[in-house]
Amino acid sequence: MKILSLLFMMSLIAACATTGKSSSKAKESVGTKEAKGFDADLTQYKYPFEVKYFSFKSQEQDLKMAYMDIPAGKPSDKIIVLLHGKNFPGAYFEHVILGLNQEGYRVIVPDQIGFGKSSKPKNYQYSFQTLSQNTKNLLHSLGVEKFYLLGHSMGGMVATRFTLMYPESVTKLFLVNPIGLEDWKTMTGYRNIDEAYKAELASTPEKIKQYQLDSYYDGKWKSEYDKWLEVPTGWLEGPDYPVIAWNAALTSDMIFTQPVFYEFKNIKAPTVLIIGDRDRTAIGKAWATEEMKKKMGNYPVISKQVSHMIPKSKLVMLKGLGHMPFIEDFEAFWKVFKKNLDRK
Template identity: 55%
Template sequence: MRKLSILIAFIIGFGIFASQAQEFKELDLMLENYEYPYPVSFFKFKAQKEDYKMAYMYVKPSTSKSNGKTVTLLHGKNFNGAYWQTTIAALTKEGFNILVPDQIGFGKSSKPEHFQYTFQQLAKNTKGLIDSLGIKKTTILGHSMGGMLATRFALMYPEITDKLVLVNPIGLEDWKLKVPYQSVTDWYKGELGKTYEDIKAYQTESYYDGEWNQDYAKWAKLLAGWTLNKNYDRIAWNAALTYDMVFTQPVVYEFKEISVPTLLIIGTRDRTALGKNLVSPKVKSTMGLYNKLGKITQQKIPNSELVEIPNTGHLPHIERFQKFIIPLIDYLQK
């Protein structure tokens, strides 16, 4: 009887795995079997005694429409440059050159075995890419974790940052004040056990406030495709290292030091906050309140503007594209 129960459990488990595998395909370490919407190039550089490749898309409008300005788009933690596809198309139509890097550890870029992740290091890598392309000035636009990186970039390199745009950035509050510390090993263990259903459940609650559709599922399936890879432990380790970076390196205390014109675009239904699963329901209810955090942050940043998008979660450029792109273009063309 016990053997029969084990066999039944195995069959059910395998059936779930097979069903998930049919929903999304296995993706390799560098996403070589995943096509980006525009041609991908690589910036090669040396850091921390190793050689790395940073993937990027650099998309230009037709010569007749070019306005000579560049916008650099920085992706979030659970994403890569591909999710900027509609944004790239809209901005190039308006005459902007668009640079979209995958940070080290993400997308088609190198996945180190060992790397000391800091926002300063990622900003320096991005600055090296920008310099290699001969770009003298650029607007820096960051979403989610990319918003923390964009903030750090603007603080480090204000001389080449034309404007700063933050789209539902994380790090608008210091989670260390509420969430117990997790070691890199703790984050790693959590990543190793992830399934598509785990990814979907997290994104449904935090990003989309209970809503879900195929547009959202596309990006969850991309992450889930990596879990099928035999080298997923490398992906999980890099994810753990970047969790530690996000948790221990807040930018919230330096918003007042930003010296470039800044636009905040905030989907007010967003409830993203690192470590919400590690605190009591009472504490959890105080975290990730973007309907309040947008206004608080705008008051901290000199020369800043706030655009709130009601009934919108963590990804305005996916969920409410027109509500996102119209004020963005207006701001960039000022």
């Protein structure tokens, strides 16, 4: 039976497993704007599973970190943590969560500070170290000390930094089309935060869809991609978009100025790189020279280089897929991901 045909059954099982809640409350439909626009905390946006909050103080601010914690669909002590990319909340892992749930994994999915339903501080010194430490503190509060770790896109940079900072915690690392496989600041000029903020403020629903169409889906739009436009367009229409845009500018600067590229060689955990070979994502490409644009983000090349840098790594290439393999073709992604889940 195909993976996608199992998703409905898995969703029922996963929903019923959630922390003693009734299934009707634990499992919600993703998306749907009930009013025009979203506030900064996505109050009206429904996640696929119950959302909880970890409250803490950082940089003299009271912050809250949203997360989903989905128990395993069958008795097990296996745990995996999923780290989202820059342009999506943790909710986009819904099908991955359901698959992992059926494989006996407890799945924990945080929204980083500045993203999703978590706090959007006006003044915050973003760093991958800080995001990793926040994540470590959240997991410690849940009594979770050892786990598998998966990072997608920007989440791959967070996962890499986390693994370098806390090597005793990560028993296996999965990097799914991670950004940061090269150092972009050596390939193009620097666009400061004010310029990045101005560019974010100039965003429109049409520009957002066009970016996703070109960058993620090879110019081929499917109706199921529509729900992943809801959050960014909802923020545009909501009352807090300047705060969203400012945090987006700050985190873009973090990505551009804080490469993890030079430290891949220090990763101790067994690592699986899962790469859609059509991906050409690169921060800074938009303002690079035409000659340099052709060189940046060549995933078939740079993923092979990085796989040789990481001591215990395996590279899996997904032919014909781009930056969002588990959205673009879940079955193709799940086939290789499941194969490598428990393999030593």
